[in-house]
Amino acid sequence: MNNKAIGLFDSGVGGLTVLKALMQILPGENYIYLGDTARLPYGTKGKETIIRYALQCTEKLMENDLKMLVLACNTVSSVALPAIKEKYPHIEIIGVVEPGAEAACNATKNNHIAVLGTQSTIQGKAYDKAILAINPTAKVTGKACPLFVGMAEEGLSQGFIAEEMAKHYLKDILKLSKENKPDTIVLGCTHFPLLKGAIQNVVGNDIQLVDSAQTTAKKVFARLTKTNSLAENKKPFIHFLTTDDVAKFKAVGEPFLGISLDKSHVELVDL
Numbered sequence: 001m002n003n004k005a006i007g008l009f010d011s012g013v014g015g016l017t018v019l020k021a022l023m024q025i026l027p028g029e030n031y032i033y034l035g036d037t038a039r040l041p042y043g044t045k046g047k048e049t050i051i052r053y054a055l056q057c058t059e060k061l062m063e064n065d066l067k068m069l070v071l072a073c074n075t076v077s078s079v080a081l082p083a084i085k086e087k088y089p090h091i092e093i094i095g096v097v098e099p100g101a102e103a104a105c106n107a108t109k110n111n112h113i114a115v116l117g118t119q120s121t122i123q124g125k126a127y128d129k130a131i132l133a134i135n136p137t138a139k140v141t142g143k144a145c146p147l148f149v150g151m152a153e154e155g156l157s158q159g160f161i162a163e164e165m166a167k168h169y170l171k172d173i174l175k176l177s178k179e180n181k182p183d184t185i186v187l188g189c190t191h192f193p194l195l196k197g198a199i200q201n202v203v204g205n206d207i208q209l210v211d212s213a214q215t216t217a218k219k220v221f222a223r224l225t226k227t228n229s230l231a232e233n234k235k236p237f238i239h240f241l242t243t244d245d246v247a248k249f250k251a252v253g254e255p256f257l258g259i260s261l262d263k264s265h266v267e268l269v270d271l
């Protein structure tokens with residue numbers, strides 16, 4: 001049981017930010033990561049499509065013997081978590097929205113939290129619900145920032161263009177008076193941590209940015225500890241699966257994971 005892999009998937013390489021946090025806190029685990037790069041972005045698509053894609057990704061990963069599935073995508077976690085849990089009741093499934101909400105609730109002092117995410121994450125209000133479940137008096141302001149996804153995938157996550165785009169998306173928040181401004185922004189998309197520097201430059205240091213990667217990794221650690229399922233492999237494996245160009249997955253994925261993917265085996269799969 002302990003040596004079974006943890007499966008993760010995202011619409012693209014964004015979920016590698018979650019894998020990175022997992023590898024730091026759980027270095028002895030085996031991982032299988034699927035990036036559905038051929039069909040990215042998910043966040044602009046309709047609910048039924050996102051659920052269908054998410055179930056196909058899950059089915060692909062379930063071809064392996066997994067001990068846990070991590071939905072390393074806020075869009076999938078917001079929209080498809082109940083459908084995946086219903087179809088796969090026997091495996092533990094962890095989404096990233098609740099851990100992200102928890103990180104935000106721990107960080108805020110003035111009880112006003114802004115959430116940046118894809119269109120479907122913001123429209124579905126999954127973060128609002130998760131934050132209010134923890135802190136019913138919190139104020140939540142959501143803002144869809146869909147172009148951040150493509151920018152992160154294109155390597156345009158820093159500098160002039162990224163900051164201008166952040167100013168564009170955050171203009172309503174930036175013009176609020178100090179007492180009406182959120183003090184915490186959740187990067188509610190696994191692609192957005194790459195734009196953290198640009199967003200922080202635009203909002204200034206009075207607003208803290210949080211994401212769900214660390215809190216998700218802590219939740220996985222806690223669950224595996226509780227069920228006595230931790231692995232301590234000396235030479236753990238990480239298998240990568242992608243639905244589009246392998247070379248592009250490696251090149252685009254490296255900054256998200258923070259380690260070289262040059263020698264990693266990345267398998268091209270069809271869903």
Ligand code: DGL
Binds near residue numbers: 041188
């Ligand atoms: N990385 C995904 C998320 O966390 C979204 C990217 C997309 O739109 O496909 O929401």
